[in-house]
Every structure is written in structure tokens, then in C-alpha cells.
Amino acid sequence: MRKTAFGALAVGLASLLLGPLPGLAQNATHPEDDEVVDVELVLAVDVSLSMSPMELEIQRDGYAAALVHENVIQAIRDGVHGKIAVTYFEWAGDFTQRVVVPWTRIGSLGEAEAFVEQMTATPPRSARRTSISGGLTFAEGLFEDNGFRGMKRVIDISGDGPNNQGEQVDVTRDGIVEKGITINGLPLMTRSGFSTVYDVKDLDVYYENCVIGGPGAFVIPVNDWSQFPEAIRRKLVLELAGLFPEPRESERLPVQLIAATAGYDCLIGEKIWQNRSRMWEN
Numbered sequence: 001m002r003k004t005a006f007g008a009l010a011v012g013l014a015s016l017l018l019g020p021l022p023g024l025a026q027n028a029t030h031p032e033d034d035e036v037v038d039v040e041l042v043l044a045v046d047v048s049l050s051m052s053p054m055e056l057e058i059q060r061d062g063y064a065a066a067l068v069h070e071n072v073i074q075a076i077r078d079g080v081h082g083k084i085a086v087t088y089f090e091w092a093g094d095f096t097q098r099v100v101v102p103w104t105r106i107g108s109l110g111e112a113e114a115f116v117e118q119m120t121a122t123p124p125r126s127a128r129r130t131s132i133s134g135g136l137t138f139a140e141g142l143f144e145d146n147g148f149r150g151m152k153r154v155i156d157i158s159g160d161g162p163n164n165q166g167e168q169v170d171v172t173r174d175g176i177v178e179k180g181i182t183i184n185g186l187p188l189m190t191r192s193g194f195s196t197v198y199d200v201k202d203l204d205v206y207y208e209n210c211v212i213g214g215p216g217a218f219v220i221p222v223n224d225w226s227q228f229p230e231a232i233r234r235k236l237v238l239e240l241a242g243l244f245p246e247p248r249e250s251e252r253l254p255v256q257l258i259a260a261t262a263g264y265d266c267l268i269g270e271k272i273w274q275n276r277s278r279m280w281e282n
Helices: 006-018 022-027 053-067 070-077 109-119 132-142 169-177 203-210 225-241 268-281
Strands: 035-046 084-091 097-106 148-159 181-187
Touching: 035 053, 035 132, 035 225, 053 109, 053 225, 070 109, 070 225, 084 109, 084 132, 084 148, 097 109, 097 132, 132 148, 132 169, 148 225, 169 181, 169 203, 181 203, 181 225
Parallel strands: 035 084, 035 148, 148 181
Antiparallel strands: 084 097
16 A cells, blocks of 8 residues: 555654664765765656656756745754755756756755756756666765765655666666665656657656665656646655755645555566557568
């Protein structure tokens, strides 16, 4: 049964704060002059061709608004060190990743505004195919020699379809999680853009089984673009504060913990792509 209980997530995330974090041991090997922060956060954003230009703008604007929102800034200030390190990149196919904003410290509204200004300086550029595994591998590499040492390391990945290129996504996920990195997901299930034959209906379940992982990992599905700004805000607060604030009645988007489905096929995206490609060839 899929879990959506708010209390369960609070317990899971609170346990991270009470015990040693896997990321600490990894980060202990960083140079001593690395700046210490509460979280090293990678924002990995899907720009595959299935996203319409309007959706790309909504997505970019949603991240921009969330990063300067008072709840997010307060979550940053409430941390042990009162600052985080963030980088933002866009991904599509296996070898299509573009860093929009390099690693940047955010410890105040002014620094968040400067980050957003750089993030919105150029429009998003879409590209072919969907390689979640390629995006995750690229995100993992961004933690190396980034000049920061965080109490935890998180990859926040959004996407509107399953993996259909590159390494098998759950294999990639498992290797990254073993290094103490948590992967959270934002499956975009809006069906309002360039919906294709390569989509899967239960993208949230796919993300739960094949994409997210690590202590306290969760997904927040987005079923309508009107939900996107709120989803990003809540997701960032959870990742930065490590606590689960009780939302107002008007903000009850489902937060789903890892709930593995026995026998779930994490190669479903690749199989759909191969089957459709054969049909076009024939």
C-alpha cells in the first residue's frame, strides 16, 4: 500500500537528525578549507522534448519563486549552520546536461535572489530523449570538489517520463545511494504538454520504485501545473529543514515515501521506446 501519512515522514526524517548521517563520512574526506553547510543540494530539472515551452517556463519560474519564498529562506536559516549550497542543471538525453547555475552558497534572501537572477538569465533549452540515469550520474559528479562540505547531500530530480536511454535507472540509483546521497523525486504527471506514446500512467509509482532512494527519500507528484510552485516550496523545506511541517488544508499535496512494489519493471521506459521504434521501422 502506498504511504501518504505525514507522521511517517516526520519520523523518518527526524531520525536522520538524531543519528549519524551517511554523507558525513564521505564528506569528511573533503579538503579542510571547504565551506561547511547544512545541505549540498543538486536541483536536476527535466527539459526533454515532451515538455512544452510553456511548461519549461512554468517549471523554471516555480523553482525561482520557491528559492526566495519566506518558508524556504526560514528553513535555511533554521539549519545548524544557517546556509546551504545549491546548483541547478537541466537534463534530457544520456549526454545532455547543462549547468545553469554552478555551486552557490545561499544563507540569506539576498543570496537566494542572486541565485535566481542567474538561473533566469537565459531561457531553458529542450533536447531529445529522457535519461534519468544520465541525469543522476551527472548530478553525482557535481558533488566532487565543489568547495562545500554538507551535513547531508541531496539530489532533487524532476521529470515527466520514465528512463528510455542510458544505464538502467535503478542500478544507477543504487550506486549513488550507497555513497550516502539521498535522491528525492518530483514526477510531473500533468499530461498537458506534448504527451507521447512513451509516457507511463503511474509515473509516481515508477519514481518510488526506480528513481528515489536513501534515508527519508520521498516523491511529491504534480498532477496539475497549478500545484507546481507549492510542490517545489514544500519539497525544498523538507529537504533543507529535515522536518515535516503540517500543511494548511489548502496545501495538502500528497507526500509519498518509498513503497516498493514487488516485481515492478524498472525497464518499462526502455521497453516502450524499443517497441515503438520497431513499429515505426516496420
